[in-house]
Amino acid sequence: MIEFRDVYFRYAKKNPDVLKGISFKITDGELVALVGKNGAGKTTLLKHIIGLLKPTKGEVWINNENIIKKPISELAQTVGLAFQNPNHQLFAETVEKELAFGPKNLGMPEEEQERMVQKIAENFNITHLLQKSPLELSGGERRLVSIASVLTMGQKILVLDEPTFGQDYRQKKRLGTYLCDLRNKGITVFIVTHDIDFILDYFPRVIVLVDGQIIADGESKTILQDELLIQQADLEKPILLEIQEKVAKMTNQEYLPATSEVEFIEKFKDILLQAASQEGKK
Amino acid sequence: MTYTPVIELKNVTFKYKNCDKFALENVNFQVAQGDFVLLVGYSGSGKSTLLKTLNGLIPHFYSGLFGGDVKLFGESIAEKKTAQLAKTIGFVFQNPENQLSALTVEREIAFPLENFAIPRQEIRRRVNEIIALLDLEKIQDKSPFAISGGEQQLTAIGSALALDPPILVFDETTSHLSPQSATKIIKKIAELNREQGKTVILSEHRLDRNLQYVTKIAYIESGQLKAFGPPREVLHNKNYPLELYPRITSLYEQLKKVTDNFAILPEKHRKQLLAVPEPLTIDDFLLFIKGGRESV
Numbered sequence: 253m254i255e256f257r258d259v260y261f262r263y264a265k266k267n268p269d270v271l272k273g274i275s276f277k278i279t280d281g282e283l284v285a286l287v288g289k290n291g292a293g294k295t296t297l298l299k300h301i302i303g304l305l306k307p308t309k310g311e312v313w314i315n316n317e318n319i320i321k322k323p324i325s326e327l328a329q330t331v332g333l334a335f336q337n338p339n340h341q342l343f344a345e346t347v348e349k350e351l352a353f354g355p356k357n358l359g360m361p362e363e364e365q366e367r368m369v370q371k372i373a374e375n376f377n378i379t380h381l382l383q384k385s386p387l388e389l390s391g392g393e394r395r396l397v398s399i400a401s402v403l404t405m406g407q408k409i410l411v412l413d414e415p416t417f418g419q420d421y422r423q424k425k426r427l428g429t430y431l432c433d434l435r436n437k438g439i440t441v442f443i444v445t446h447d448i449d450f451i452l453d454y455f456p457r458v459i460v461l462v463d464g465q466i467i468a469d470g471e472s473k474t475i476l477q478d479e480l481l482i483q484q485a486d487l488e489k490p491i492l493l494e495i496q497e498k499v500a501k502m503t504n505q506e507y508l509p510a511t512s513e514v515e516f517i518e519k520f521k522d523i524l525l526q527a528a529s530q531e532g533k534k
Numbered sequence: 535m536t537y538t539p540v541i542e543l544k545n546v547t548f549k550y551k552n553c554d555k556f557a558l559e560n561v562n563f564q565v566a567q568g569d570f571v572l573l574v575g576y577s578g579s580g581k582s583t584l585l586k587t588l589n590g591l592i593p594h595f596y597s598g599l600f601g602g603d604v605k606l607f608g609e610s611i612a613e614k615k616t617a618q619l620a621k622t623i624g625f626v627f628q629n630p631e632n633q634l635s636a637l638t639v640e641r642e643i644a645f646p647l648e649n650f651a652i653p654r655q656e657i658r659r660r661v662n663e664i665i666a667l668l669d670l671e672k673i674q675d676k677s678p679f680a681i682s683g684g685e686q687q688l689t690a691i692g693s694a695l696a697l698d699p700p701i702l703v704f705d706e707t708t709s710h711l712s713p714q715s716a717t718k719i720i721k722k723i724a725e726l727n728r729e730q731g732k733t734v735i736l737s738e739h740r741l742d743r744n745l746q747y748v749t750k751i752a753y754i755e756s757g758q759l760k761a762f763g764p765p766r767e768v769l770h771n772k773n774y775p776l777e778l779y780p781r782i783t784s785l786y787e788q789l790k791k792v793t794d795n796f797a798i799l800p801e802k803h804r805k806q807l808l809a810v811p812e813p814l815t816i817d818d819f820l821l822f823i824k825g826g827r828e829s830v
Contacts, residue, residue, distance in 0.1 A: 388553055393578040395577075417710070419577060420575075421778060421781075486715065499823055502824065503823070524799060
């Protein structure tokens with residue numbers, strides 16, 4: 253559980269507030285995406301969850317506990333974070349050691365460590381990278397390893413900053429599916445992202461941050477259709493919705509979008525059938 | 535008159551120092567004047583490495599084993615200095631912070647010109663031209679570190695354009711940007727391609743919003759160029775993976791599958807739909823739906 257209670261934050265006394273009265277609650281097993289323009293305060297907010305920053309005013313609660321006095325090292329057993337820039341995080345000689353570092357530090361027995369590393373590597377399709385140095389990897393691969401290395405720790409709350417940067421469609425799908433599986437295990441996943449298609453596909457809830465304030469918090473399929481919110485947060489409509497909106501306009505039909513690929517296909521199958529039957533009547 | 539490609543790679547091979555595998559293996563292709571090439575491939579396939587061979591960053595600044603030849607306008611770049619090449623090829627990186635250094639946006643754009651000892655007035659004229667072209671008037675006096683990511687990327691593009699190079703290379707230039715800024719940058723690049731005839735090579739993961747501008751796709755896998763040519767041709771190449779299809783094309787393929795190749799529709803309609811080229815972009819998809827609604 254993550255809860256923000258009217259959180260304000262400024263980096264220095266004379267500076268303006270970066271977070272201005274942030275309140276929300278995320279229950280166990282939720283997948284939540286935070287969106288907003290560059291400079292809206294997203295990374296600042298995220299650093300509060302892992303205790304790297306403390307509110308100037310207000311409270312942050314993790315698992316029914318106010319974390320104001322909790323040491324970061326203790327919090328790290330509950331909350332895992334993958335940074336935006338993997339270069340800030342990777343340091344071991346090999347990818348395998350990188351992945352094993354967290355579990356080792358948490359005192360996991362060696363056998364279990366190995367099993368964990370192997371499992372994560374298979375899930376992310378990076379077994380072929382295990383013996384390489386993180387420095388030899390491409391940008392996208394580094395990103396993936398930095399996320400995988402957080403997942404090996406087995407924390408109950410995961411915070412990922414822009415996890416889909418530099419990822420191709422295949423890897424995104426793997427990542428999305430993996431995160432959805434975690435949810436079934438009661439693990440909470442909180443991400444910051446610009447990737448609207450990824451949100452629509454895998455993240456049911458989205459929080460929109462503009463200028464340090466939450467301007468919307470709710471179902472992604474509803475929020476990602478809101479023209480005004482999309483503008484304010486510097487986003488774009490997901491491809492799936494944009495197509496349907498344009499088709500509705502072209503055919504003078506009401507815009508009632510399907511929000512998943514399966515529904516989308518069914519809908520267009522119907523559209524084609526309808527057009528054919530109307531044609532038949534003429 | 536013989537045809538000289540703008541870019542020509544002949545058996546380009548590269549292995550990073552201390553790596554056992556080749557990052558590039560016998561890559562051959564030619565790019566013509568005015569082409570807009572989209573470089574596609576999985577993470578780690580060698581996209582960035584390939585782009586770095588175009589302006590000599592590889593092999594001059596990365597140690598390793600290099601083989602083959604890169605020619606720009608028919609001339610091998612092997613003997614040329616990277617600085618000299620800046621007049622022929624402009625390079626924009628993934629992360630603009632890697633390349634910004636001046637005190638103001640204006641100075642950043644002027645920097646390459648100053649390096650070539652171009653007369654002051656000429657610099658002034660050129661900088662103003664670029665600022666107007668990229669709509670940077672509002673931020674021209676600001677520090678490149680006090681502006682948004684999208685503006686930083688535009689500044690980096692401005693600086694790459696300063697010497698008016700005929701070739702522009704973009705390495706995942708939009709991946710750090712918000713969707714709106716990314717689209718704006720891609721549109722600007724397409725404009726430079728269309729209106730100024732710049733030859734463009736761009737690596738990107740977002741196919742759907744770029745394909746409308748692209749003339750050729752280069753597909754690279756494990757350091758080998760597996761397919762090269764016009765978008766539809768490459769997508770149909772057996773080497774090209776379904777997973778890297780544009781989302782729209784993949785939706786179309788699924789629709790085709792659930793309708794049994796449109797066989798659930800009357801024959802006339804089926805023929806009509808099959809006659810519409812497979813959609814790659816949103817506009818193509820609209821055409822396809824239109825095709826299903828209008829009689830022949």
